[in-house]
Amino acid sequence: MTADRVSVTAYIALGANLGDAQATVRGAMDDIAQLAGTTVCRRSSLYRTAPVDSSGPDYINAVIEVSTRLSAPVLLEKLQKLEHLAGRERPYLNAPRTLDLDILLYGEACVQSPHLSIPHPRMRQRAFVLAPLAEINPNLVQPAALQALSDQKVERIAGTAL
Structure with a gap:
């Protein structure tokens, strides 16, 4: 990171x-706020969702x-370090998780690399991403996009507006 790097608005999904998934997601929000050159501007409420293409207990999800000023690859590296510190293991594809952090959007950037895809390739297929994203920035989610995912139950957890 360079001191003169321009700040970029990015959106990160947490799950x-x-x-204690609620405490883990809240703690991860605070940890992200501590990353050098990074400020958390908005936090969604917490949402409870059934696993999609996964197993285990219900997920707690949010978007910030x-x-x-971190580049997208450096931001990803820092997020993966936070996942590791939270005990994240990857024994198989879509395994239950102690913490999952995904960069959804990074300014207007389109990134395709073996390690990073922005915009996130499945974000528009996941109600657990679009509902909290729409809460903090309704301009990024068309109502029809959420309606198309109405079969995916997403429950906003009362009293979790952050």
């Missing part, structure tokens, strides 16, 4: 379904908006 967990092992351990950040302003960051």
Whole structure:
């Protein structure tokens, strides 16, 4: 990171379904706010959802908006370190998780690499991403997109507006 790097608005999805998932997601929001050159601007409420293409208990999901001077690859590296510190293991594809952090959007960037795809390739297929994203920035989610996913139950957890 360079001191003169311009800040970019990015959106990060957070999820967990092992351990105290609500506390883990809240703690991860705070940890992201501590990353160098990064400020959390908006936090969605917490949402409870059934696993999609996964197993285990229900997930707790949220989305945050950040302003960051970190490049997208460095931001991903920092997020993966936070996942690791939270005990994230990857024994098989879509395994239950102590913490999952995904960059959804990074400014207007389109990134396709072996390790990073922005915009996130499945974000428009997941109500657990679009509902909290729409809460913090309704301009990013068309109502028809959420309606198309109405078969995916997403429950906003009362009293979790952050």
